Amino acid sequence: MSSRIEIYVPTVDGDGQVLPLEISYRWRDHVAYTLTEWFGGCTCLQAMGYYRNSKANIVMEQVEILYSYTSDKLATEHADSIRELAKRICVGLRQECVLIVNNGTVEFVNKE
Numbered sequence: 062m063s064s065r066i067e068i069y070v071p072t073v074d075g076d077g078q079v080l081p082l083e084i085s086y087r088w089r090d091h092v093a094y095t096l097t098e099w100f101g102g103c104t105c106l107q108a109m110g111y112y113r114n115s116k117a118n119i120v121m122e123q124v125e126i127l128y129s130y131t132s133d134k135l136a137t138e139h140a141d142s143i144r145e146l147a148k149r150i151c152v153g154l155r156q157e158c159v160l161i162v163n164n165g166t167v168e169f170v171n172k173e
Contacts, residue, residue, distance in 0.1 A: 064136035066100065066143060067128040067162040068092055068150075069110070075155035077120045088150060089125045095146060099139050100129035115157055128162075136163060144170050 070092055072085045089105065096103035110124045140163060147159040147170035158169040 062130040062132055064131050064133050064164045065128055065162070066096065066131060066136055066139075066164075067126055067160075068096070068143065068147060069160040070125040070127060070150060071110075071122055071154055071156055071159070072124060073120065073122040075114075075157060077114070077118065077122070079122075080154065084154075085125070088154065089127070092125075092127050092146065092150070096127055096129045099142070100131040100135060103127050103129040133164075144168075148172050 070085075070089050071080075073079050093103050093105060104127070106126045106128075108124050108126055109121065111119060111121050114120050143161055143163065147161050150156065150159045151170065151172040156172075158171045161168050161170055
């Protein structure tokens with residue numbers, strides 16, 4: 062398995078308000094089950110993230126980093142689906158963008 066796919070799932074909404082745990086867990090679990098279905102498994106890590114939002118405010122948030130190792134073939138086959146999943150997270154959690162990493166290549170996916 063030579064590819065690593067990562068999706069960063071936020072725990073705050075687009076206004077920096079902490080999401081209810083039920084909502085955070087639902088999105089985390091949805092991403093975990095999806096990655097497991099596509100790639101055979103995934104791991105979830107918690108981290109603190111800091112970024113400047115479109116209003117120039119610094120937002121600090123706990124994020125869930127979900128990642129899977131897979132073949133280059135499967136990573137390529139699911140590349141568009143990974144972006145679509147990130148777009149759904151953007152809409153569902155009212156985010157400006159969601160970070161995905163495909164084999165070291167960083168991409169900020171927005172809802173458009």
